[in-house]
Amino acid sequence: MELEPLLINFGKIFVVANILMVGVAFMTWVERRVSAIIQFRLGPNRVGPAGLLQPIADGIKFVTKEETLPAGSHKPLFLLAPVIAFVTSLCAFAVVPFGPVIEVAGRTINLVILDLDGGMLFALAATGLGVYGIVCAGWASRSKYALMGGLRASAQMISYELALGLAAVGVFLASGSLRPTEIVATQAGWFWHWNIFGGFQLVGFVIFLVAGYAETNRLPFDLPEAETELVAGYHTEYSSMKFSLFMMAEYIAMFTMGGLVVTLYLGGFMPGFPTGELAGWPLWALQIGAFTAKLGFFMFLFVWIRWTLPRFRYDQLMDLGWKRLFPLALANVAVTAVLVAFDVI
Amino acid sequence: MDSLQFFGFVIFATLAIASALVVVFHRSPVISALALAFNLVAIAGFYMMLNAQFVALLQVIVYAGAIMVLILFVIMLLAISNEAGLHKSGRIQTVLAPLLGIACAAALGWGLWGVGDANPLPVSSADFGTVNSVGTELFSTFFYAFEVISLLLVVAMIGSVLLAKRRL
């Protein structure tokens, strides 16, 4: 086993994991400030410049709070559930390409942690395993609210996984591959080559986005963790660091969904205009910057929609997932297949 | 390279066998179901080591991610707490089951002796296990089987909905 590729991989994982964690902390600040602006108030702006050190204060609060363990709970699973949720959502980001193949000090590094041939399936698999974190949390808490919240949340997640996967199948047909780097490569050039425009995947984009919101339990699909409905759903009995692991898992899942949407539909790290003669570090910086900008927009969209739309009732949620999104996604696959067969795409 | 693969094999094998034993012996069905999900992910790890990427990912998505969640749902909704409330096993079963289990293992072992190659696996071709190769095989040689199994899934869906309905 050669040491050098191993070290490069560890380096990539280290950098990405750290950036994601800092991003999560930043997102909590963004969420509170943007929600405040939408609601015509100020939000946290005392701690540090413009309140930017607020996440650190929150982190200290979480770490120093008392750790409770309900008396009748199943201790191993109770402690393991947030870990499962956190690890699976972090793993799903491994297949998102956040940059091109760069050359640093004579070594070529592909800016994606895991360049699998079935890369998109890996993302679906990892988000699918995230259901276990919620199910374990709900069951191990031995509490009525937690169990019902856990079952509802996992039913919601597996229902919308179907629509998510089928919408992505449209992209696989349009781009001809499941490998994320190849999907991005087919969207090079002007922005009308992106899958959402030139690949005729606008309907698929909407389905994927809606299903992505439901997968990450964000409003308007956050009934499983709504305070007014089920106390706090599956994380009712969780406190301090275990709860913050759930929150971090949710934010990382948001990043992953945003990354997948950008990769599948909006050209990944392609800047949307032909870069012509540009090569080397200027080109790579432009591409990484393009990816970051698009991902940032989708993070903002997550927060914006959360504080704008009301919540779905549970039966409305299931109705939307099974009776509307799923047939629509099937129709999308059929139409895309016809378009590919007639060389339109 | 060789020692790393051997190391990985031993770890995954231990995890798979340990979780299988938990599935069989644990009192609580929920823990059995979670152990089975863990076992399925360990087997998917084996498939990845064998370069069969597509089947490994399908195993996690379909088997561990959908079937086991379905089983967990049924266990939790029926509130089946543990297996201790059931009838005690008769003496015949307590004696015969382990004997038959060992006999099964012995028979399989004797049948497999010398069948498998003891040499390390050959290096696989570049497109072994890719989505493309499996898909091509599936839709050309096994096309009719594919259509029939789709039909089977529809039938199973209709059947399970009808069986589980409270009132037809």
Add this chain to the structure above:
Amino acid sequence: MAPQSLLVLSAILFSIGAFGVLWNRGAITMLMCVELMLNAGNLAFITFARQFDQAEGQVYAFFVMTLAAAEAAVGLAIVIALFRLRESTDLDELNLLKW
């Protein structure tokens, strides 16, 4: 990693599954042990597919997975229907036809 060791592992998992079906009383745990057996068979399929560098074994494993899904769904529906009748999953309670 030789095919021999993978096949032996597959045989061990299959035997554990078979023993589990014989040993357990509850319907759902028995179903889970059947899934163990199917999985062990899948492992053997993939091992041989890799040894002979073919996609055929993987397609068989794919079909086995699909069948396992259909079987689990129908089996669980039967268990639900029986649970409504007998309030327990003990298979010894289903003795109405016993003479």
